[in-house]
Structures are given as C-alpha cells and as structure tokens.
Amino acid sequence: MSEKSDYWKIDEKLVKHVAKIARVNLTEQEIEKFTKQLENILQAFKELDEVDTSGVEPSFHPQELKNVWREDKVKPWKWDPLENTKHKEKKYFKGPKIV
Amino acid sequence: MKAIMGLEIHVHLLTDSKFFCRCPTDYENKEPNENTCPICCGFPGSKPKANKKVIDCTIMVAKALNCKINPQMFFSRKSYFYPDMPKNFQITQYEIPLATKGYLEITNKKIGITRVHMEEDPAKLFHIGGDILSAKYILADYNRAGIPLIEIVTDPDFRTTKEVREFLTKISSILEHLEVYDSSKEAALRVDANVSLEGGERVEIKNITGFKNVEKGLNYEMVRQESVRRMGMEVQRETRHFNAETRTTASLRKKEFEEDYGYIFEPDLTRIEISDKWLKEIDKKMPELPDQRIERLVKDYGVTRYQARVVVYTDKALADFFEECCKIYKKPVDIIKWIVTDLLKSLNWNKVTIRKSKVKPKTFIELLKLIDTGKITARLGKEVIKDYVVTGKSPKEIVEKKGLTLIDEDKLIKSVKEVIKKNSQAVEDYKKGKKKAMEYLIGQVLRKIKARADPNKIRRLIEKLV
Structure with missing residues (x-):
C-alpha cells in the first residue's frame, strides 16, 4: 500500500484488512460490494488531488483556532458514571478480556 | 550476540486536573470511577480542552533532554479496540510531537531521544479470574483515564541493561528536579522496552513498572531470543x-503495524503554537538539573563527586535533606559522610525513602553533634542511627535512655588497667612491636565498656599505662 503506484488502488485484500482492524465482519458479497464502493470514493479524492494546491497552507479547521486551553483547576463532576450500563461489578465497568 | 535496546518511557505529570477535563488526578484512595466525567468517559458531544500546565511541563522536560521543540503542533487520535479507553481512541501526538532529536548523556555515551510528546493515560484494568492472558473478563477504573502523560522515546542506543538502568536513574532524577513527577506514586513511571539481537526482529515488552523490572524483563528477553535462535528458529x-x-515475558500479540492504529488529526482540539516568548518564559522557570547540582555540591560544599552523585541520584529529597542539614550545621563533609553511609544503609534496610521516613534535619544534626562533641563515639553513632531511623526519636533521648553516653575518665582508666592485667601476653607482643596486639587490646576495652569511649583515647591510655 505504501508504494506510490498502488496508492489509488483498492482490492479485496485491502478491504479485508480494513474490516479486520475495524473489527467488522464482512461476507464475501459484502467485500465485493465495498471494494467497488470504496474504489468510487477514492476516485473522487483522486480528482480532488489533481487540483494544484502548491503554496496553499494546509487547513485543519473551518475556523483557524490556536492555543485554546484552560488552567490546571479541578472541578469534580457530580454524577453516577455507571447509571447507564448493565455491564458493571461493584463500582467498576465490566468488559471483555483484551488479549 | 549484540543486543540492541530502546525505551519508551511514560511519566504521569504532576497536575491537579486531568489533561482534557477538570476531573482530579489523585486517583489513589478514591472509589473506582469517582474521578470521571462525560469528557474522560468519552460521551458523545463532550468536548476536551487542554490543560496548559501539561504543555508547560512537557516543554521543560524537552529542554532538559536537549530536544528541538516544534513551534507548531496538533493532537491526534490513536484508534484501537481496548476497553481501557472509552472513546476507542487515545488522544496523543503522532505526526508532529512536541519535541524531537534530543539526547541525554550517560557514562561515556550519549543516548539519543527520538521524541517527547504528550498523551492521555488509559484506564486501569483489573484482570478477573486469571492474569492478563487467562482472565475471564476485565474491570475498568477510569479514574486514571485522561491523566496527562509524557512519553519519552529513545533511539535504539542501549547495548547493555546497565546503560538502561543508568539512563532511567538519570531521567527519574531530572523529572524530580523539574518537579513534574512524583517518584513515590505507584505507576508514575512505566516503561515499554524494545529489544532485538543483531539482525533479528524486534520484540516490545509492554508496561513494566519499576527500574529493576525493566532490567529483569530485558535480561529474560535476551536469553529467550538467544535460545530461539539457537534452536534454529527466527x-x-x-x-x-x-x-x-515469575520474571518472565509472555506473548501478548503479534505486532500490528503502526498504520493500523488509524491515526487521524483530533478535530476537537486546537493547534498549538509555541512562540519564542513562551520558550523564554519557560527558560526562566527552569530549575537546576541533577548534573548542575552535583557540580555545585562539589564546588560549594567540598564533598566528593561520588558522594554528590549518590545523594542527587538516590532521591532528590535526599539531596534537599543534605542541603537543609548544611544550613543548620556548617560541617558538610561530615554530614554527607554520614548520609551516604549509615543513614542510607538504615533507610534501605527499613525500605523507606527519606521523604517518608521520620528523619528530619534538626534531629539528624543533633546526632552528629553528639558525636562531634564527644558525647558518644562514632561507633555508637552507627548504632544510634538505626534506632533513630526507625523511631524518629531525638538521638539525645535515645542515647540517654540506652545509657550510651561516654563513661567517665576514672572508670575508663580502671577498665584499661584491668584489660592490661588480664592480657599480659598481648601486652608483651605489643612491646615487641606487634601492631595487631594493640588493636586487640583496644577491642577488649571497647567490649568491656560497651564501646562507650573513643578508641583513640583508649589507645593513648594503653600506651601510657603499659
């Protein structure tokens, strides 16, 4: 994928890989379907990429903001964090094992 | 076979509030999930806002590590699927870290610093029904999630675990002197260590707490990799x-490649621009660093470089203690001698740091004065210090209670005479010029009077009386 010539290419192998790291299970038909759709999406970006943007600063926000922060002051939040979950034990959140 | 090692060090920054919300950071002795809010729990619609102190502290660390500080940067989201981050991503820095290309000198060597960046700590997970590999499920405490961390990444410049230990000791001391880190807090400094044998693949050992464990983990891993190769495998x-x-390592997962974390720019936080003016303000705040302090102690107090290194690198608080003592008693050379030998020995024996011990400059000096004024012998001082470290009681009281003060002249002379009478053979030997005989006689007297007199004085008395 890192090779420049393959940069705009989407194949089933790549879709399977993306599905895997996004933890999405796809059927064979879905893989075929999404490969085509993702190809179309990437095609649209390829067209955008053809616009000459040399000398234009990259933009991160619609509004250019910088250095917005707060001072190091504590204000505890009063709530019951476990109120909305069934997955709890004592005062902990309960979850699947990770490895 | 040559080993190549590199470190990723994560340090909890000493702030009152978390990185992106106003929850407190004092998670010890708190109920699970008490220090949480919609921001650190990643509720939809919640907006993070950066804590400026985190950026200030990180700039200080970067300066202390001789790094190049980037004038512009932003935060990134690192996506992954663990329950330790409720948002399913961690706010970190990726493309442009706060600082790069620094170094730290250890003995005869410079260790390169690849990068220094800021990120949030994930939750603390408890593995229920087994260890990390065999657990049935996990319990998550998000009190730790969102606490600011500095990540320091080194170049793969280490060749021995001794170098690793020296480096970690030094980094810890620097962070203490910058007052950005509390070495007494559990998990305040955690290390991921990379190790490979020349020409082989790299293995990462995750999340090691404690310097000694870093060494043990690396040593185990080197031996393991060697034996894998010896069996003809990769x-x-x-x-x-x-x-x-068990002091062993076990496989967690085959390495996912970096791109798989799907880093994206964090749109909820603004860009950061670090101006020269800001850097100059930080310069003014930079405290004395360990190496400078060692040089100053040598120059100002006339202590040896070795002694200065011991007090500075053992614990910043120990160096502070030394300087406090010097303020009230102008005998730095004696003070440091007692600190680096008997005081440190007693503290270590009792597994306590100077800060947590009952040892205070005032009472410690009281002990030294007892010795200097001849109230007790140095030898007894060594005994008193043990009691003193445990109880924190006034050394004067300890001495009086135990009856350790010097015995009076008449009693001493009487004892010396008795010893001379009893050990005529040794006296003869001494007269024939055997030096050891004198040492023996002094020892006998000391034993008789329970060390409550100065050995040199006893020597003079024996010389006079035989």
Missing part, C-alpha cells in the same frame, strides 16, 4: 508482557 516481531512475579 525471533518473531511481537508484543510481550512482563510478569514481575
């Missing part, structure tokens, strides 16, 4: 977990 690129109890 070392696999993977992430391993260090088990502090």
Whole structure:
C-alpha cells in the first residue's frame, strides 16, 4: 500500500484488512460490494488531488483556532458514571478480556 | 550476540486536573470511577480542552533532554479496540510531537531521544479470574483515564541493561528536579522496552513498572531470543508482557503495524503554537538539573563527586535533606559522610525513602553533634542511627535512655588497667612491636565498656599505662 503506484488502488485484500482492524465482519458479497464502493470514493479524492494546491497552507479547521486551553483547576463532576450500563461489578465497568 | 535496546518511557505529570477535563488526578484512595466525567468517559458531544500546565511541563522536560521543540503542533487520535479507553481512541501526538532529536548523556555515551510528546493515560484494568492472558473478563477504573502523560522515546542506543538502568536513574532524577513527577506514586513511571539481537526482529515488552523490572524483563528477553535462535528458529516481531512475579515475558500479540492504529488529526482540539516568548518564559522557570547540582555540591560544599552523585541520584529529597542539614550545621563533609553511609544503609534496610521516613534535619544534626562533641563515639553513632531511623526519636533521648553516653575518665582508666592485667601476653607482643596486639587490646576495652569511649583515647591510655 505504501508504494506510490498502488496508492489509488483498492482490492479485496485491502478491504479485508480494513474490516479486520475495524473489527467488522464482512461476507464475501459484502467485500465485493465495498471494494467497488470504496474504489468510487477514492476516485473522487483522486480528482480532488489533481487540483494544484502548491503554496496553499494546509487547513485543519473551518475556523483557524490556536492555543485554546484552560488552567490546571479541578472541578469534580457530580454524577453516577455507571447509571447507564448493565455491564458493571461493584463500582467498576465490566468488559471483555483484551488479549 | 549484540543486543540492541530502546525505551519508551511514560511519566504521569504532576497536575491537579486531568489533561482534557477538570476531573482530579489523585486517583489513589478514591472509589473506582469517582474521578470521571462525560469528557474522560468519552460521551458523545463532550468536548476536551487542554490543560496548559501539561504543555508547560512537557516543554521543560524537552529542554532538559536537549530536544528541538516544534513551534507548531496538533493532537491526534490513536484508534484501537481496548476497553481501557472509552472513546476507542487515545488522544496523543503522532505526526508532529512536541519535541524531537534530543539526547541525554550517560557514562561515556550519549543516548539519543527520538521524541517527547504528550498523551492521555488509559484506564486501569483489573484482570478477573486469571492474569492478563487467562482472565475471564476485565474491570475498568477510569479514574486514571485522561491523566496527562509524557512519553519519552529513545533511539535504539542501549547495548547493555546497565546503560538502561543508568539512563532511567538519570531521567527519574531530572523529572524530580523539574518537579513534574512524583517518584513515590505507584505507576508514575512505566516503561515499554524494545529489544532485538543483531539482525533479528524486534520484540516490545509492554508496561513494566519499576527500574529493576525493566532490567529483569530485558535480561529474560535476551536469553529467550538467544535460545530461539539457537534452536534454529527466527525471533518473531511481537508484543510481550512482563510478569514481575515469575520474571518472565509472555506473548501478548503479534505486532500490528503502526498504520493500523488509524491515526487521524483530533478535530476537537486546537493547534498549538509555541512562540519564542513562551520558550523564554519557560527558560526562566527552569530549575537546576541533577548534573548542575552535583557540580555545585562539589564546588560549594567540598564533598566528593561520588558522594554528590549518590545523594542527587538516590532521591532528590535526599539531596534537599543534605542541603537543609548544611544550613543548620556548617560541617558538610561530615554530614554527607554520614548520609551516604549509615543513614542510607538504615533507610534501605527499613525500605523507606527519606521523604517518608521520620528523619528530619534538626534531629539528624543533633546526632552528629553528639558525636562531634564527644558525647558518644562514632561507633555508637552507627548504632544510634538505626534506632533513630526507625523511631524518629531525638538521638539525645535515645542515647540517654540506652545509657550510651561516654563513661567517665576514672572508670575508663580502671577498665584499661584491668584489660592490661588480664592480657599480659598481648601486652608483651605489643612491646615487641606487634601492631595487631594493640588493636586487640583496644577491642577488649571497647567490649568491656560497651564501646562507650573513643578508641583513640583508649589507645593513648594503653600506651601510657603499659
């Protein structure tokens, strides 16, 4: 994928890989379907990429903001964090094992 | 076979509030999930806002590590699927870290610093029904999630675990002197260590707490990789977990490649621009660093470089203690001698740091004065210090209670005479010029009077009386 010539290419192998790291299970038909759709999406970006943007600063926000922060002051939040979950034990959140 | 090692060090920054919300950071002795809010729990619609102190502290660390500080930067989201981050991503820095290309000098060597960046700590997970590999499920405490961390990444410049230890000791001391880190807090400094044997794949050992464990983990891993090769197999690129109890590592997962974290720019936080003016303000705040302090102690107090290194690197608080003592008693050379030998020995024996011990400059000096004014012998001082470290009681009281003050002249002369009478053979030997005989006689007197007199004085008395 890192090779420049393959940069705009989407194949089933790549879709399977993306599905895997996004933890999405796809059927064979879905893989075929999404490969085509993702190809179309990437095609649209390829067209955008053809616009000459040399000398234009990259933009991160619609509004250019910088250095917005707060001072190091504590204000505890009063709530019951476990109120909305069934997955709890004592005062902990309960979850699947990770490895 | 040559080993190549590199470190990723994560340090909890000493702030009152978390990185992106106003929850407190004092998670010890709190109920699970008490220090949480919609921001650190990643509720939809919640907006993070950066804590400026985190950026200030990180700039200080970067300066202390001789780094180049980037004038512009932003935060990134690192996506992954663990329950330790409720948002399913961690706010970190990726493309442009706060600082790069620094170094730290250890003995005869410079260790390169690849990068220094800021990120949030994930939750603390408890593995229920087994260890990290065999657990049935996990319990998550998000009190730790969102606490600011500095990540320091080194170049793969280490060749021995001794170098690793020296480096970590030095980094810890620097962070203490910058007052950005509390070395007494559990998990305040955690290390991921990378190790490979020349020509082989790299293995990462995750999340090691404690310097000694870093060494043990690396040593185990080098031996393991060697034996894998000896069996004619290849070392696999993977992430391993260090088990502090068995001192071994176990495979966690085969390494996912970096791109798989799907880093994206964090749109909820603004860009950061670090101006020269800001850097100059930080310069003014930079405190004395360990190496400078060692040089100053040598120059100002006339202590040896070795002694200065011991007090500074053992614990910043120990160096502070030394300087406090010097303020009230102008005998730095004696003070440091007692600190680096008997005081340190007693503290270590009792497994306590100077800060947590009952040892205070005022009472410690009281002890030294007892010795200097001849109230007790140095030899007894060594005994008193043991009691003193445990109880924190006034050394004067300890001495009086135990009856350790010097015995009076008449009693001493009487004892010396008795010893001379009893050990005529030794006296003869001494007269024939055997030096050891004198030492023996002094020892006998000391034993008789329970060390409550100065050995040199006893020597003079014996010389006079035989």
